[in-house]
Amino acid sequence: MRKTPKRKGRYVMGPFRGERVWLKDTSIRPRKITTRERAWLIRGLNSLRTGAYVGTHAINLDLGTNPPPGPPVDPQPYLDQIDKLIVVKKCRCGQKNCYTVTFRQSHLGRSVGLVMHYTEDDRRLIICVNNKSRELSELEII
Numbered sequence: 074m075r076k077t078p079k080r081k082g083r084y085v086m087g088p089f090r091g092e093r094v095w096l097k098d099t100s101i102r103p104r105k106i107t108t109r110e111r112a113w114l115i116r117g118l119n120s121l122r123t124g125a126y127v128g129t130h131a132i133n134l135d136l137g138t139n140p141p142p143g144p145p146v147d148p149q150p151y152l153d154q155i156d157k158l159i160v161v162k163k164c165r166c167g168q169k170n171c172y173t174v175t176f177r178q179s180h181l182g183r184s185v186g187l188v189m190h191y192t193e194d195d196r197r198l199i200i201c202v203n204n205k206s207r208e209l210s211e212l213e214i215i
């Protein structure tokens with residue numbers, strides 16, 4: 074008989090009524106996103122519309138030019154998820170400028186880059202998504 078490896082973590086009550094959330098990192102409480110996180114997500118996701126999500130702010134120092142925008146992507150399916158996001162992990166790398174949070178996932182899958190944009194104060198704004206379910210999985214501000 075095959076033994077299932079024991080998963081690290083436990084279920085705790087989430088920020089939405091009657092919903093339990095699996096937490097790997099039990100040192101934090103699952104919570105809704107903050108106003109600031111919401112603003113970052115909206116800013117980043119809106120770059121899908123313009124094509125600037127591919128990091129058009131990067132510069133080729135030899136040519137002195139920026140990369141061209143990518144093909145436009147409809148941000149609506151991602152914007153629609155914002156109200157339901159639950160933060161289950163916060164990065165503790167200790168880097169002064171790092172602000173990274175991980176969102177609860179209801180499906181297995183891999184976190185892949187969706188948006189490579191920048192904040193108003195010119196930090197990198199990266200949004201990742203679950204490649205199977207297309208759920209927003211991570212917000213990184215570096």
Ligand SMILES: [Zn+2]
Nearest residue numbers: 164165166171
């Ligand atoms: Zn970090």
